[in-house]
Amino acid sequence: MANGILISLLKRPTGTLSRSFLQANLALNMAADQRWNSDMAAFREEFARARHIVILTGAGVSAESGVPTFRGAGGYWRTYQAQDVATPTAFARNPSQVWEFYHYRREVMLTKQPNRAHIAIAECEQRLAEQNRRVVVVTQNIDELHKRAGSENIIELHGTLFKTRCVRCGTIKEDRNSPIVPALQGRGLPDPSADASIIPAKDLPRCQESGCDSMVRPHVVWFGEGLDSEVLQRTDNELESCDLCLVVGTSSVVYPAAMFAPMLANKGITVAEFNPVATPATDSLKYHFHGPAGEFVPAALARHPTEPAS
Numbered sequence: 001m002a003n004g005i006l007i008s009l010l011k012r013p014t015g016t017l018s019r020s021f022l023q024a025n026l027a028l029n030m031a032a033d034q035r036w037n038s039d040m041a042a043f044r045e046e047f048a049r050a051r052h053i054v055i056l057t058g059a060g061v062s063a064e065s066g067v068p069t070f071r072g073a074g075g076y077w078r079t080y081q082a083q084d085v086a087t088p089t090a091f092a093r094n095p096s097q098v099w100e101f102y103h104y105r106r107e108v109m110l111t112k113q114p115n116r117a118h119i120a121i122a123e124c125e126q127r128l129a130e131q132n133r134r135v136v137v138v139t140q141n142i143d144e145l146h147k148r149a150g151s152e153n154i155i156e157l158h159g160t161l162f163k164t165r166c167v168r169c170g171t172i173k174e175d176r177n178s179p180i181v182p183a184l185q186g187r188g189l190p191d192p193s194a195d196a197s198i199i200p201a202k203d204l205p206r207c208q209e210s211g212c213d214s215m216v217r218p219h220v221v222w223f224g225e226g227l228d229s230e231v232l233q234r235t236d237n238e239l240e241s242c243d244l245c246l247v248v249g250t251s252s253v254v255y256p257a258a259m260f261a262p263m264l265a266n267k268g269i270t271v272a273e274f275n276p277v278a279t280p281a282t283d284s285l286k287y288h289f290h291g292p293a294g295e296f297v298p299a300a301l302a303r304h305p306t307e308p309a310s
Contacts (some may be wrong), residue, residue: 044210046270053244057146059249061293067145068105099184099218138257144161156243158220165219244278271286
């Protein structure tokens with residue numbers, strides 16, 4: 001992967017891969033007529049030799065902590081899926097509704113905890129750091145469960161629920177208030193019959209910078225938006241340097257993150273997928289461990305016998 005090639009590819013807006021792309025990959029999966037490689041012992045030997053490990057994570061790892069994904073059957077907030085609400089157009093049309101959606105997601109996270117996969121990743125990062133080995137999490141998730149588990153080397157591709165960005169001056173600010181503003185108290189419930197009356201713009205979250213007072217939005221990447229250029233550069237640097245990659249709980253259909261693992265595999269980098277279902281990327285990767293991340297990731301990242309004793 002030549003430096004800069006990834007950047008040019010990733011400047012395209014966030015979204016799902018085309019139906020033709022997915023159909024072609026699924027056809028290849030069926031034509032392959034072979035099961036995936038789930039040789040944990042072989043993977044563990046490669047893990048023991050790796051010096052720079054990138055772990056790509058998606059909604060599936062957080063789903064094991066009970067975090068709603070708002071995708072697939074039953075994945076609705078009221079009558080909407082995430083791609084209906086998480087867009088610049090939706091915010092311009094009805095900022096009250098969009099803030100209700102994100103207020104609900106923020107409040108939900110107060111009741112959720114990192115699971116065994118999050119904890120295993122964080123413990124692995126801390127342990128390998130003592131051996132001058134690097135572990136970096138590149139996540140599509142905006143829930144900060146990796147941070148709460150103890151991971152420090154984290155690239156948040158899509159931002160975080162707990163920061164806001166001013167629509168006028170661009171100021172980014174961490175905000176963990178619950179609720180973020182009084183007007184959102186008790187609002188945002190996912191039931192279609194919940195109160196959906198419009199909250200006045202003056203009562204929605206506002207910029208606190210002197211002389212501004214414009215509305216702020218969640219500091220997340222919405223459907224149709226490109227990723228931040230600094231985030232892209234950091235991601236490119238890590239992918240360019242890694243010698244092992246794990247893909248955990250991602251459907252491999254949300255662009256541009258869906259391209260990371262296949263691009264690494266094409267370079268000859270070992271990539272291991274951990275997912276309860278096969279994905280469009282599965283047959284292009286060296287390993288696929290079929291099941292919950294909380295079951296397989298701790299086993300994959302546990303201390304290897306060749307590692308020095310703590």
